[in-house]
Amino acid sequence: MKVELHVWRQAGPAAPGEFVRYDVADVSPDMSFLEVLDVLNEQLVARREEPIAFDHDCREGICGACGMVINGRPHGPERATTACQLHMRHFPDGAEIWIEPWRARAFPVVKDLVVDRSAFDRIIQAGGYITVRTGSAPEANSLLVPKRDADLAMDAAQCIGCGACVAACPNASAMLFVAAKVSHLGLLPQGQPERHSRVADTVAQMDAEGFGACTNHGECMAACPKEISIDFIARLNRDYLTATLRRQTSDVRGDGVEA
């Protein structure tokens, strides 16, 4: 099959970008979307043009490195599928495909389709963890976790940190990402001592990074390759409210330390 690609090319963060058209022939329906870009890049190299830069690594939908908006949808048209797992059998022969990077102020473009997602790392650094010194953990089975809670925590923990939720959101909000981490840890007994400081600190960092606010569009959930539910955003909101009230009423941080 043949495809007509329109790819966003941008030399650097400050350079202006534009769509450039490339026609690719001999595309096999068994190819992954990124393999089509590989083929195109080989052709560009043969013509001594600069290949398209795009992030990718595991190509099995788990590392979260790849991400591009395909025909207006993060990771493309298939439900619960990252760009690397999207196969060309889902496109008609001769398809016209528009490819662009995640667009969000907090994710500046590095080059072409590559963006800087280090804001996500800084959110986790601000509190997206359970404090546990190596070596001081108690015997694992001394802590019972109801299967239901463990399963729900796992649903949230599946987040791959790709940023599709931000790209899909009209406000470029990172609420689903933050909610997934806050819920994963907040659903488990191990996560309770820091539950409220965690939500307060990660939300503060999210705001500081320039992500927008959540106005319940739900686009994030539709775009999420791991189908993480916006129910977790409701959980985050509840925990955030509790954390805020606690802070206001007792001047005490969520973790019990005097502010």
Next chain:
Amino acid sequence: MSVALRSQVPSGPLETKWARHRSEIRLVAPANKRKYHVIVVGSGLAGASAAASLADLGYDVSCFCFQDSPRRAHSIAAQGGINAAKNYQNDGDSVFRLFYDTIKGGDFRSREANVYRLAEVSASIIDQCVAQGVPFAREYGGLLANRSFGGVQVSRTFYARGQTGQQLLLGAYQALARQIGRGAVKMYARHEMLDLVVIEGRARGIIARDLVTGKINAHAADAVVLATGGYSNIFYLSTNAKGCNVTAIWRAHKRGAAFANPCFTQIHPTCIPPTGEHQSKLTLMSESLRNDGRIWVPGRAGDERRPEEIPEAERDYYLERLYPSFGNLAPRDIASRRAKEVCDQGRGVGPGGSGVYLDFRDAIGRLGRHVVGERYGNLFEMYERITGENPYTVPMRIYPAPHYTMGGLWVDYNLMSTVAGLYVIGEANFSDHGANRLGASALMQGLADGYFIVPYTLGEHLALVKPGGADTSHAAFRQSEREVTERITKLMAVNGRRSVDTFHRELGRVMWDKCGMSRNAQGLREALERVRCLREEFWNDVYVGGGNEDLNQALERAGRVADFFEFAEEMCHDALQREESCGCHFREEYQTAEGEAKRDDDRFAYVAAWEFSGVGNPPVLHREPLAFEAVHPSVRSYK
């Protein structure tokens, strides 16, 4: 340069070696720890857990990864699980049994004391991960669940759906993030280590390239820890992430670190077969599928019928037939080789006949679709996404693919290489898996090294050196920087006609054919010749393009492929000298009448540690004899 292989294994009974050694290791005073700068390269399970634990102890740590975030290291893709000798199932598991399974699984080519220690600390890993919030699978009563995995007869594998690696890595990543947040670790993402700096025989730092700006930076340290993973991508097609490479350990090797058993490469039996020339990587289907799936091919060659049309009597469940006691759970090396064998007989299925069926029909009949879905649902979805076929109704097709490399830099009991102050952990070292790794043991080893071994053993070296002994103004840093820069300039200047990937594919094809699932002397000699020619062609005809002062992914790949070319020869030399079959290393000349590997303990019960002697020159072989005190190397039988 001479290489001295002192294993530093403590004396005394196997069961007490580690406990005693740990209490005798030199300590660094708490107030002095922050004066020591430790560089950790790699942020997978081994690297992230080491960096976080060392920072926890008070050391000044820098951590490097080539990905855009430390959370994306390839450990994340591990699916099945992590072993630990908890004996939660009351099925007779013990530290000794886990040790024995691992050393037997490795076909008695690993170091006994290291393997025992691995089994010993395995239980602490589960405790640590649970405390971090890793959402392992649970029973209805709230206790941890287990399952069994290839090559063993107990249930000791802990798992988080089919995403165990992801959850363990996120646990380690979050521990690392906490240390970055509090300023105890400085993180360098999108940085690639391109050289090791050695001054007066000690590792004193690294040279790294900032992949966004192209800037070459020198970083001095009191110790360097490499946790840079394996080199399966030498085959081009493998289950590894596209970025996985040999560069960090290869450059360290060129600076004096011995490379051990490079030919021990694991070919995983359950991967999705390739579909064509465009294939950029192979996808693993978790080995846990073999717990309930049955592997078969048609009984006769050239049978074109659809799987459901082939009656029971005309199917060959070859693993169950050949290995009645382990059946479909036979270890990876055996399952892979037998798959290749039936395909070579013309009984393979799917496009090109390179595939065997992994069939869930009976499991669905026995357990119901719901239970099978709960166990493997996400794997089934993944399979369907890639192949367009539904494994609930059509048997999966699988074929072996390069997956893990047991070989790596030689390390002593303290995980220190032959270069003082250079530690190597996780898949990047050689020590624990011998000639074959059992399922669910890689995650265990990565975290054992990072959480519970290197944080102790690093003290042994640091207590002997003054902190801050080297800085980047030293001539050795200048020299390394110059060499790194010259190599990049040279790559860009070739300006030939062929892309990096075409060379990589060709190299991969040669290695897969001649130094892959089975090997022979003649093929290996041909490979050596072919690789040498290809390497010369690469340096005369590669085209990189672009610039060196911004993100240039072709340049990154070019550097890695150039290193694979140099390394490939060493791998072939290693395979050639080992005139026996053991584990994943199957030399066609050395097999039993039944086609099983024929090990030669009299001649080859040693670790082959290679010393670099210049590009294109045969490396120099050094041997570390393997002594077995607690176990007797037996013929590995899974019949």
